[in-house]
Amino acid sequence: MSSNNPPANPGAGDEGGWSGPVAGLARLVDGLRRDIDPLTTLPARVDELAEVLARLSETVASIATRRNASPAPTWLLAPTNPDDTTALLDDLTAWLAAIYLRYPDGAAVLPDCWVWHPDVVEELVWLMHAWSAAYQGPAASVALAGDWHDRQRPGVVRRVRQNVGSCSVERHQTRGGRPPLTATAPAVPAHGQLAEIAAWWATARENCPPEPAGQSVNGAHR
Structure with missing residues (x-):
């Protein structure tokens, strides 16, 4: 005799006992x-x-x-302590021998009296530190190295050639009664009238400036 009762768990299957849409x-x-x-x-x-x-x-x-x-040190404003200036020149000459003089154009234009020219020493000091920043500094990069080779080093070589390229040690020596060529600090023109010019610019710059001392308007000596 068959039973019409539905199964206790209708649609039991793989999905937790549910089938179809569920x-x-x-x-x-x-x-x-x-x-x-x-x-x-x-x-x-x-x-x-x-x-x-x-x-x-x-x-x-x-x-x-x-x-x-960490700016580059300066030779022109270097401390007056000889130990400091000696250390700076020692570092510079070591770098010149290792790096700068390896370039033929740089070696060709550097006169043997270069150290008697403060402007040349200043140029070489900053160039040395630019090289260090390009190759050894915390921000060293190929771009900085390229700039050193393409712009900075050739610029220093060009200025050394223009300014002291024909100089020599002999020119710094006394020969035949001629005074030696020395690198002295240049005098600033019009130094004696700085206060007068400063006062004019501060209080009366719309008026004519003071005349240069010791000269007439047309430039002839009084």
Whole structure:
């Protein structure tokens, strides 16, 4: 005798005992959960990237600060302590032998009296430090090295050639009663009238300036 009673668990199947539309909905929910699970770590990854970016910004700022805080020394305003000037010349001459004089054009125009010319020493000091920044500094780069080769070094060579290229040690010596060529500090023109000019510019710049002392208007000596 057959029974008309329905089974206790109708539609039991693989999807937790459900089949048909309910099973499909369960599969959809499960798929969405698998797609969303990887996104749960996204906020943490964004925070991590933000931290990396902040550290990178601090590093760049630190490099720029160090670079700006380390200017090249100057020979023209070097300390009056002989130990300091000796150390500076020692470093410079070592660099000249190792780097600068390796370039034929630089060696050809550097006179043997170069150290008697403060302007030449000044040029070579900054060029040495530009080389160091390009090759050894915290911001050393191919671009800086290229600029040193293409613009900075040729510029110094050109100015040395123009200014002292024909000079020699003999010209700095006393020969035949001729006074030696010495590198003395130049006198600033009109130094004695600086206060007068300053007062005129501050209080009466719309009027005619004071006449140069010791000269007439047309430039002839009084």
